Amino acid sequence: MKPLYLGIFLILTSACKGISEEQLSHLNGYWEIASVTTSQGSTREYTVSTTIDYIELTDSLKGYRKKVQPNFDGTYVTNDDAEYFSIEKRDKTYYMHYQNEMAEWQEVLEVVGENEFRTRNDSGNTYTYRRYQPININ
Template identity: 50%
Template sequence: MQRFLYILLIFVTFGCSKKISDADLKQLNGYWEIENVTFSDGSTKTYNVNTTVDYIEIDGFEGYRKKVKPKFDGTYDTSNDAEFFTIEKKNDSFVMYYQNNLSEWSESLTQLSQTNFAVIGENNSTYHYRRYEPINIQK
């Protein structure tokens, strides 16, 4: 019964959400933290605390994503590592294609707003992200 309700919730959520347009893609720019992952078997893992966040920057249909570590003063530690991607429109949806020296993979963008986005990976798991709010502790 719980699985049925979960599947129904997914259909209602995605059935009522508006289609993503080319102009909406710019909303991906910025800092994002993973909220939860729904695995292909229906189980969910929730992330209450994140020690790293993703920084995404796109220009048109190309961009990159990198992991950054927030600091308490509102700044970030980062490395020079980045995952570059291209975005392709396929049947009224968008697919992000990643490729590096070791592998290549894709994620289908299923939801996008100023505060949230979700992608489905090749393993049929859905990754839900929320806009990251920086920590800023004043002395």
């Protein structure tokens, strides 16, 4: 019974750590979707993505996200379309707030690390991203 209580305690204390503002800089760079978990609990894993997200965040907690397509030579194909966002902290939680001509939405940042980040949208779907590693064919 003690291992069960210890496991619950460790989960609760790690979940309460939260995200620091310094960790937000890890969002900069290229990311690919790893999985999506719906609000009903079903998960879809992604092993290969033809498009990846490039995220650039400034010191003022504003940034943009673009879809890009990697090439085998290490370059990327992109266009001028970007989703601009701002990050705000409310009650120890960071939110990515998006707004464009068509819609406005937000995502809760649940985890931000060097090689992974996870968000949850207003519908309760959770998106897990992993740092993109370019394909190296030598």
